Amino acid sequence: MSSVNFFRGNVRPLDSFFHMCLVVCPMLFLAGFVDSVAGGGGLISGIAFAIKTLRPEVKVYGVQAEGAPSMYRSLHEHKYQTLKAASTFADGIQVKTPGELTYQLCEQYVDDIVTVTEDETAAAILSLMENQKLVAEGAGAVPVAAVLFHKLPVEGKKVACVISGGNIDVNILNRVITRGLVMSGRKANLTIALEDKPGQLKKVAEVVSRCGSNVVSVQHDGSDPNMPISSCFLKLTLETRDAAQIEQIRTELTKAGFQLVSERV
16 A cells, blocks of 8 residues: 655645655756756756755656657657657646756656656546645646556555646646546446437436436437438437446446447546
């Protein structure tokens, strides 16, 4: 069992980290951290330098978005490099080129860097909101994503995740919450091909109800040219408990004779 601590804020006593076995930080861009810095890695290079100087046995890991892995590639290939493109909603770490000085510090003091996907970051933001009552931006939530999705060897260790900011647009947050619900099995979209006749929707609803799920959206589509005139697609959005319940619904619908065309869980 791991003990995970979440540190958030601009100022935190350094000794807060010293009883930890492992510290996980985002690879943030901090222009002005040192006069010569003009790239990514300012936050972690400073934290890693301080921790490794005083407690070299503490592991320090960095996390980047899968779509913007500039420092990840530089350290793993042992070559300072610039990406052709960087794409992630975690704009605080959307950096094509790491800082030259921070690259050197990370190479010396950071134990490893991992990457997380957009969906994993979204799930981490949702988890922080629900469990810690924290609103984190994408760049701030990537350390939690790395821990939640087992990207790091944290089992049995005391872990500190640095939550570095909460500057997230409300519209993006809405999308992130939806994606996080899908990732965690709390929301599912199902598409069913069925005969367009009275009673079909009722039968589908009865199956879903028996499984304990709630239907929040129904779309009836009879215009698809690939379907027979007497058939249609029924698209459902469901509120669910977890992935196991979604699988149960799929199984029961199939047993009832319905054809699942596509679904997202």
